[in-house]
Amino acid sequence: MFLNGTFLGYSSFLASQLQPMSIAYNKISINGVAVFDKLHVVIDTLTLDYLLSLNITEELSWTTNTVMEAEFNNNLNAGNLNLGGTVTKWEVYRVANNSSALVKVASLSGDAESFIDYTIPAYDTYTYSVFGSTSTEISEPLTAAPVYADFFNYFLVDEDTNTVYLFDLNASLGTTQNQEDVTIYNTYNQFPTISQGARKYRTTNLSAICGDVECNNVLTQPPVYIDSLRDFIMNGRSKIFKTRKGDVQRVYTSNFSYSLFNEGIKTQPMVVSFDITELSEV
Amino acid sequence: MAFYRPSFLSPESIAISGSQNNDFSCQVNVSGETVTNYRLKIFTMANVSVYDTNTATPTTNLYDKDRLYHTVPSGTLTNGNQYKWLITTNPSSATPVYSKETPFWAYSTPTVVFNSTPTTITAKSYNFTCTYTQAQSVPFAKWKMVWYDITNTIIEDSGWSYSGNISYTFDGFVDSNSYKVKCYVESQLGTLIDTGYYQFLVDYASPNLNIVPDATLNSETGSVDVKWGRAVQITGSYTGATPTYIDNFMIAGNKALSLASASDSVYFENLSIPVGSTIKFVWQQSSFATGPIITLDNGGLILSYSTSAQTFSLSGTSFPSTLYSSPIVLNTNPYLIAILTTKVYIIQSNTLVASIDI
Numbered sequence: 342m343f344l345n346g347t348f349l350g351y352s353s354f355l356a357s358q359l360q361p362m363s364i365a366y367n368k369i370s371i372n373g374v375a376v377f378d379k380l381h382v383v384i385d386t387l388t389l390d391y392l393l394s395l396n397i398t399e400e401l402s403w404t405t406n407t408v409m410e411a412e413f414n415n416n417l418n419a420g421n422l423n424l425g426g427t428v429t430k431w432e433v434y435r436v437a438n439n440s441s442a443l444v445k446v447a448s449l450s451g452d453a454e455s456f457i458d459y460t461i462p463a464y465d466t467y468t469y470s471v472f473g474s475t476s477t478e479i480s481e482p483l484t485a486a487p488v489y490a491d492f493f494n495y496f497l498v499d500e501d502t503n504t505v506y507l508f509d510l511n512a513s514l515g516t517t518q519n520q521e522d523v524t525i526y527n528t529y530n531q532f533p534t535i536s537q538g539a540r541k542y543r544t545t546n547l548s549a550i551c552g553d554v555e556c557n558n559v560l561t562q563p564p565v566y567i568d569s570l571r572d573f574i575m576n577g578r579s580k581i582f583k584t585r586k587g588d589v590q591r592v593y594t595s596n597f598s599y600s601l602f603n604e605g606i607k608t609q610p611m612v613v614s615f616d617i618t619e620l621s622e623v
Numbered sequence: 624m625a626f627y628r629p630s631f632l633s634p635e636s637i638a639i640s641g642s643q644n645n646d647f648s649c650q651v652n653v654s655g656e657t658v659t660n661y662r663l664k665i666f667t668m669a670n671v672s673v674y675d676t677n678t679a680t681p682t683t684n685l686y687d688k689d690r691l692y693h694t695v696p697s698g699t700l701t702n703g704n705q706y707k708w709l710i711t712t713n714p715s716s717a718t719p720v721y722s723k724e725t726p727f728w729a730y731s732t733p734t735v736v737f738n739s740t741p742t743t744i745t746a747k748s749y750n751f752t753c754t755y756t757q758a759q760s761v762p763f764a765k766w767k768m769v770w771y772d773i774t775n776t777i778i779e780d781s782g783w784s785y786s787g788n789i790s791y792t793f794d795g796f797v798d799s800n801s802y803k804v805k806c807y808v809e810s811q812l813g814t815l816i817d818t819g820y821y822q823f824l825v826d827y828a829s830p831n832l833n834i835v836p837d838a839t840l841n842s843e844t845g846s847v848d849v850k851w852g853r854a855v856q857i858t859g860s861y862t863g864a865t866p867t868y869i870d871n872f873m874i875a876g877n878k879a880l881s882l883a884s885a886s887d888s889v890y891f892e893n894l895s896i897p898v899g900s901t902i903k904f905v906w907q908q909s910s911f912a913t914g915p916i917i918t919l920d921n922g923g924l925i926l927s928y929s930t931s932a933q934t935f936s937l938s939g940t941s942f943p944s945t946l947y948s949s950p951i952v953l954n955t956n957p958y959l960i961a962i963l964t965t966k967v968y969i970i971q972s973n974t975l976v977a978s979i980d981i
Binding site for chain 1: 746747770772773776778779794795796797798800802832833834835836837838839840841842843844845846847848849850851852853854855856857858859860861863866868869872873874877878879880881882883884885886887888889890891892893894895896897898899900901902903904905906907908909910912914915916917918919920921923924941957959961963964966968970973974975
């Protein structure tokens with residue numbers, strides 16, 4: 342066993358055990374007389390082949406492994422942030438293909454590093470932009486590559502708890518009822534008088550088999566599935582409901598029920614259903 | 624044969640401007656006949672006559688349900704006053720029939736303008752405000768703003784607001800796009816006016832964040848994971864002379880740091896460079912001076928070059944003895960220097976020219 346640092350400077354054998362980048366450092370100084378450019382520190386052991394293949398004039402992209410990167414473009418900035426202070430807020434927007442208006446999907450604190458967008462409608466291409474802001478400035482948009490929202494199922498999501506239920510086994514959406522406030526008053530005239538309020542929301546119900554189908558086509562329906570789904574449906578919280586048609590609603594769920602168990606049949610699919618009431622658009 | 628009063632009179636319970644010509648109109652109800660002549664009268668609310676056509680002849684034949692128009696000339700009415708008017712139509716074979724007395728206001732046409740109209744907006748959001756003016760102080764009843772893209776497709780409608788200041792913040796402009804916005808206002812006397820289109824370009828001109836987010840679809844949850852990582856602000860400091868930067872280093876448009884004296888130094892602190900990291904940089908010397916090139920942690924590691932020995936050396940408190948490269952005669956072209964866990968590489972033109980084994 343060698344005690345690094347205990348026998349400093351007395352053995353060339355020991356010296357070979359002391360490796361500069363096997364020790365964590367906190368400060369880098371560069372000294373004249375010289376020209377410096379592209380001072381880059383990365384948490385990775387780069388290979389000689391990679392280093393020999395580098396185009397040293399190329400500016401590098403900041404990655405999750407980057408510790409610092411100084412390009413010396415008329416300044417001594419070496420971070421990925423060049424604002425007049427720390428980021429206090431992140432705002433996430435998305436824009437649909439061919440649309441000219443960003444849609445804000447989240448406003449997050451300055452220490453956030455990611456966000457899951459459950460509200461994205463299906464069957465379109467979206468581009469996400471992230472803006473960081475300090476107390477005085479807003480960054481230019483940080484734009485990700487476009488992503489096509491390609492999913493086909495019914496989803497029920499509690500975004501605050503990152504809980505997602507996917508309904509894809511014999512899932513069936515009931516007739517959607519549009520709830521409105523219309524009263525027809527018969528008068529002495531030929532036609533009645535109509536009174537209409539602002540009420541406008543949808544109600545429906547969803548049924549599906551509660552379980553998993555394994556690769557061997559065997560259906561498994563652990564009792565805990567029904568228990569947890571029942572708790573989820575009846576927890577009184579609003580949820581995001583996404584349909585196979587691609588639309589997204591904020592809903593309230595209720596009236597959870599499941600099919601009777603026929604004791605004469607050993608294996609039978611357990612069908613659950615519940616009501617869905619639209620609370621607002623997303 | 625039954626004749627009915629002229630109906631659907633205009634103006635009715637709204638305001639018009641007395642400083643311009645105004646069309647007064649009504650539907651004539653002269654079943655099976657034509658209007659031979661008509662008479663239009665305007666009174667103040669105290670029944671003082673201010674306008675009377677006496678017997679006037681329609682410019683065209685007017686049949687039942689046709690609309691009769693008459694232009695009251697500018698200056699007849701005084702803005703700020705309320706009036707009432709009535710019209711008499713005289714069918715060809717019957718006694719005249721009178722309309723009801725219909726009130727209206729004469730007032731100056733209100734105006735609405737945007738308070739600030741920059742041609743370029745440098746943010747994703749902007750607060751649009753308008754000023755509404757009416758000479759007789761008739762307030763507005765409601766307002767709204769509508770935003771359009773450059774093809775006049777509506778992208779946002781604020782909806783009618785019935786009180787407060789005419790102010791709305793639109794949040795969601797896309798960089799490098801042009802937009803239009805129009806504000807509509809209706810006065811309490813029913814005049815609908817607008818600002819016309821105000822067009823502007825959105826061009827974010829804010830400081831940079833060198834981060835490329837990643838957006839990944841998760842089809843199992845019907846969601847998209849957006850990740851952008853942590854924002855890190857690192858600003859170097861210096862000792863000695865103020866750093867200078869040279870232009871067109873290696874390639875056109877590229878800048879580089881130039882330290883002119885051996886006592887000049889630039890340093891970066893609070894970095895947390897963990898075990899297993901790689902430090903690399905481009906280095907160029909023209910005066911071939913002896914001395915340290917890069918130092919970690921105030922002397923924990925020092926990479927130097929000696930013009931007399933023509934070697935790179937690695938020393939410092941982390942090293943029991945100094946390690947040397949094989950001799951190398953420097954030229955004035957840039958070198959890529961990389962410090963790894965077990966090696967220091969000195970590379971030029973994609974060729975390894977020296978190294979230090981650690």
